Amino acid sequence: xxxxxxxxxxxxxxxxxxxxxxxxxxxxxxxxxxxxxxxxxxxxxxxxxxxxxxxxxxxxxxxxxxxxxxxxxxxxxxxxxxxxxxxxxxxxxxxxxxxxxxxxxxxxxxxxxxxxxxxxxxxxxxxxxxxxxxxxxxxxxxxxxxxxxxxxxxxxxx
Amino acid sequence: xxxxxxxxxxxxxxxxxxxxxxxxxxxxxxxxxxxxxxxxxxxxxxxxxxxxxxxxxxxxxxxxxxxxxxxxxxxxxxxxxxxxxxxxxxxxxxxxxxxxxxxxxxxxxxxxxxxxxxxxxxxxxxxxxxxxxxxxxxxxxxxxxxxxxxxxxxxxxxxxxxxxxxxxxxxxxxxxxxxxxxxxxxxxxxxxxxxxxxxxxxxxxxxxxxxxxxxxxxxxxxxxxxxxxxxxxxxxxxxxxxxxxxxxxxxxxxxxxxxxxxxxxxxxxxxxxxxxxxxxxxxxxxxxxxxxxxxxxxxxxxxxxxxxxxxxxxxxxxxxxxxxxxxxxxxxxxxxxxxxxxxxxxxxxxxxxxxxxxxxxxxxxxxxxxxxxxxxxxxxxxxxxxxxxxxxxxxxxxxxxxxxxxxxxxxxxxxxxxxxxxxxxxxxxxxxxxxxxxxxxxxxxxxxxxxxxxxxxxxxxxxxxxxxxxxxxxxxxxxxxxxxxxxxxxxxxxxxxxxxxxxxxxxxxxxxxxxxxxxxxxxxxxxxxxxxxxxxxxxxxxxxxxxx
Numbered sequence: 001x002x003x004x005x006x007x008x009x010x011x012x013x014x015x016x017x018x019x020x021x022x023x024x025x026x027x028x029x030x031x032x033x034x035x036x037x038x039x040x041x042x043x044x045x046x047x048x049x050x051x052x053x054x055x056x057x058x059x060x061x062x063x064x065x066x067x068x069x070x071x072x073x074x075x076x077x078x079x080x081x082x083x084x085x086x087x088x089x090x091x092x093x094x095x096x097x098x099x100x101x102x103x104x105x106x107x108x109x110x111x112x113x114x115x116x117x118x119x120x121x122x123x124x125x126x127x128x129x130x131x132x133x134x135x136x137x138x139x140x141x142x143x144x145x146x147x148x149x150x151x152x153x154x155x156x157x158x
Numbered sequence: 159x160x161x162x163x164x165x166x167x168x169x170x171x172x173x174x175x176x177x178x179x180x181x182x183x184x185x186x187x188x189x190x191x192x193x194x195x196x197x198x199x200x201x202x203x204x205x206x207x208x209x210x211x212x213x214x215x216x217x218x219x220x221x222x223x224x225x226x227x228x229x230x231x232x233x234x235x236x237x238x239x240x241x242x243x244x245x246x247x248x249x250x251x252x253x254x255x256x257x258x259x260x261x262x263x264x265x266x267x268x269x270x271x272x273x274x275x276x277x278x279x280x281x282x283x284x285x286x287x288x289x290x291x292x293x294x295x296x297x298x299x300x301x302x303x304x305x306x307x308x309x310x311x312x313x314x315x316x317x318x319x320x321x322x323x324x325x326x327x328x329x330x331x332x333x334x335x336x337x338x339x340x341x342x343x344x345x346x347x348x349x350x351x352x353x354x355x356x357x358x359x360x361x362x363x364x365x366x367x368x369x370x371x372x373x374x375x376x377x378x379x380x381x382x383x384x385x386x387x388x389x390x391x392x393x394x395x396x397x398x399x400x401x402x403x404x405x406x407x408x409x410x411x412x413x414x415x416x417x418x419x420x421x422x423x424x425x426x427x428x429x430x431x432x433x434x435x436x437x438x439x440x441x442x443x444x445x446x447x448x449x450x451x452x453x454x455x456x457x458x459x460x461x462x463x464x465x466x467x468x469x470x471x472x473x474x475x476x477x478x479x480x481x482x483x484x485x486x487x488x489x490x491x492x493x494x495x496x497x498x499x500x501x502x503x504x505x506x507x508x509x510x511x512x513x514x515x516x517x518x519x520x521x522x523x524x525x526x527x528x529x530x531x532x533x534x535x536x537x538x539x540x541x542x543x544x545x546x547x548x549x550x551x552x553x554x555x556x557x558x559x560x561x562x563x564x565x566x567x568x569x570x571x572x573x574x575x576x577x578x579x580x581x582x583x584x585x586x587x588x589x590x591x592x593x594x595x596x597x598x599x600x601x602x603x604x605x606x607x608x609x610x611x612x613x614x615x616x617x618x619x620x621x622x623x624x625x626x627x628x629x630x631x632x633x634x635x636x637x638x639x640x641x642x643x644x645x646x647x648x649x650x651x652x653x654x655x656x657x658x659x660x661x662x663x664x665x666x667x668x669x670x671x672x673x674x675x676x677x678x679x680x681x682x683x684x685x686x687x688x689x690x691x692x693x694x695x696x697x698x699x700x701x702x703x704x705x706x
Contacts, residue, residue, distance in 0.1 A: 018467070018471070019464075019467070101463045125500070125503070126470055129467075129471070
């Protein structure tokens, strides 16, 4: 499976350092070939995507193929950031997966209403976490067919 | 104008008209009769005189008298004597000749013994009247003499050409008639007065009750219908007015009762509104509490799971990466950390599950219990086979209204407990149902170790376990979940047991949808509000049952 996995740029927006560590390790153990970019809050995630502030260098902040978004984030929370991404013509086609411990209907509904592509509950057990990450990588990296004009949005729209 | 006055006036007019009519007719008849009587009386007298003349004339013819004159004088004398003897001077006779010459008349001759004509040439009647008399021979007539109206009856004695007359004044003739008229008038007036009094009395008697009825109706119309004013109108007759009074009495009584029941109804409605508002407030409060609980469990689950995930992950990393660097004891500690993190995870899940039972209700549906139990058996198939459990399910289990998924959890929990804790070589589970009036009573009985009575309630408390932790897996939330589900259905759950022999879990599920949804029966509400006693309710329910 590893050989077939495409090289995927993943943007992780997560504030909990433990979770960042766990996710990094899970991705490693799931053997997903990737390039993981980490931002620590909603605003930073937005800056990364829009090449603002400390991410003004476009080369160090490339457009990701997948965004993993935690719901509870400081400054700009996950749902708000999701809404901004999905309303932005440049970014709306990037698959965005919400990561949460919550199973609150309200949050899940809001997530889908704002256009998230998937909603995943973080498993407590690490083994399950690895499996989940593997599934995410498998689905969004291989099974899912990307939007064809991912890099030339503007040409087609305008 | 008042009805009594109207009736009186009409009656008076009718009586007056009738009495006038009657009077005039009777006066006419009476005066006519008097007149005829007078005439006959006078004529009789004349006839006597004529008979006298005839007798004297005969005597002359027989030769008793020398001349006709003598017989005439005799007649005159007789009349004179008779006149003198007469007490009533108003009526008197007189004689004239057919040519109008006066033979004898008190005003003109003194009825002397001789036939003298002192008043020669004087006439009482004019020629027309004399002609009339001659023609008629006998009869009556009115005339004027010395300025006085007079009436006379006459008859001619032809042999002598004398006219015999008896006369009187008109006034005299009419005297008795006038008297009669006066009497009749008096009687009429008395009759009118009497009848007016009678009419007034009678109309008062009949119209007064109508006034009473009118007053009562006006009272009713102005809304003065109050229990304390309910004195029925008493007429005492059974005629139309009596019926009217009866009808009005009945109407006002009905109206009073209606008014009273209306008042009671209004009161009851008010009470109910109050009750409803209280219930609404209560429901709002509950909703608020649920919301808070929802938030709380969310926070708990999120906040507790976050560190738990780290504990689990890093203990795993430690185990994986440093296994070789740790001795047996160290690895044992890590295992304990991991086992406990797993257990904590389960506890949190159970906690969430319990809070979810109340928050997330599935719609009620008709569930066939035998089918449901088959599914339960399938789900526990592995455990049942492993322990070789005999499951006895009562025939003809009902089809009940419930939350299917939750009720399944109830049976799964009770079954798995019965299997898990069973210490007998031939484990047995019996399921059955007693159908009661308002609810179903299910039971699940096992032949396990039993529960001591002191723990009957404790087993339903959250995370309470009777056995040692290492003996049986599980958090101890199962029965709490079961109890919660039964309570959600507004049922009850309890346990009966004999240590070493059996344990029976009983639970009830109401039959009615309203009861399951927690809506009270009206009787219960009334009882709670102390509007009725328990005895009342029991009687009412019995009566209802009898009606079928």
